[in-house]
Amino acid sequence: MISSTSLANHRFKFLGLVLASLGIILFAALKILDYSYVEGWEDRIFMINHFVIVFGMVMIMYSSESNDDERVKFIRDSLLKFFFALLVCGMMLYVIMTSLESLKGSFYAILYIIEAVLAAYLISFRISLMTNPSWIFRKPKAIMGRFIVMAVSILFLIAWIIYVVITYKN
Amino acid sequence: MKNTIKVERARQGLTQSDLAEKVGVTRLTIHSIEKGKFNPSVMLALKIAGCFGLKVEELFELEYDD
Numbered sequence: 072m073i074s075s076t077s078l079a080n081h082r083f084k085f086l087g088l089v090l091a092s093l094g095i096i097l098f099a100a101l102k103i104l105d106y107s108y109v110e111g112w113e114d115r116i117f118m119i120n121h122f123v124i125v126f127g128m129v130m131i132m133y134s135s136e137s138n139d140d141e142r143v144k145f146i147r148d149s150l151l152k153f154f155f156a157l158l159v160c161g162m163m164l165y166v167i168m169t170s171l172e173s174l175k176g177s178f179y180a181i182l183y184i185i186e187a188v189l190a191a192y193l194i195s196f197r198i199s200l201m202t203n204p205s206w207i208f209r210k211p212k213a214i215m216g217r218f219i220v221m222a223v224s225i226l227f228l229i230a231w232i233i234y235v236v237i238t239y240k241n
Numbered sequence: 242m243k244n245t246i247k248v249e250r251a252r253q254g255l256t257q258s259d260l261a262e263k264v265g266v267t268r269l270t271i272h273s274i275e276k277g278k279f280n281p282s283v284m285l286a287l288k289i290a291g292c293f294g295l296k297v298e299e300l301f302e303l304e305y306d307d
Contacts, residue, residue, distance in 0.1 A: 140266035142279050203269055205278045 087130025094124035
């Protein structure tokens with residue numbers, strides 16, 4: 072469990088909120104104004120802009136609540152586990168889609184995935200703190216079943232790799 | 242895990258907020274413990290039982306599927 076001492080003071084949440092909001096406003100303004108820049112500078116400007124947004128959201132994420140009790144920590148841990156898995160899956164899916172050439176690769180897409188997952192985490196955390204959904208506190212059951220599904224999926228992927236190597240090798 | 246926090250609270254005329262303040266948690270945490278959604282740590286269970294002048298086992302009881 073993430074202890075309160077490993078988190079920033081709850082006041083940093085407001086600073087993070089200000090940073091993220093300013094970053095989003097700036098991003099929207101730059102998109103609306105649609106200026107043309109000297110070659111190479113557009114990417115730099117937008118990259119820094121995305122960095123400000125992500126940094127602001129991470130600051131909110133790693134700030135403690137004013138009363139960071141064990142229920143809050145439990146909710147935070149459960150949601151962090153879920154959204155970390157979602158972020159990894161999202162990035163993997165994007166990399167697979169781009170490598171299969173069904174989608175043109177873009178560095179911004181990775182940033183959008185990170186921002187979307189962070190925003191979804193922050194919203195879910197706030198809602199969960201207010202509504203106390205019972206599924207968060209429920210002990211997971213049927214772990215064996217999940218492992219079997221995961222093992223079968225990985226075996227399928229290994230079989231697919233072997234099939235593709237045999238079919239497409241020169 | 243079952244508990245009789247609500248009954249004890251009513252007996253002593255305490256609101257959820259009063260109890261939360263005494264044990265240093267939020268009102269919603271007391272609410273989720275009362276509803277049986279969230280199982281408190283040993284430390285918090287001891288604090289709550291101490292507030293009512295009871296032993297932990299008098300306030301909390303294991304259920305069949307625990």
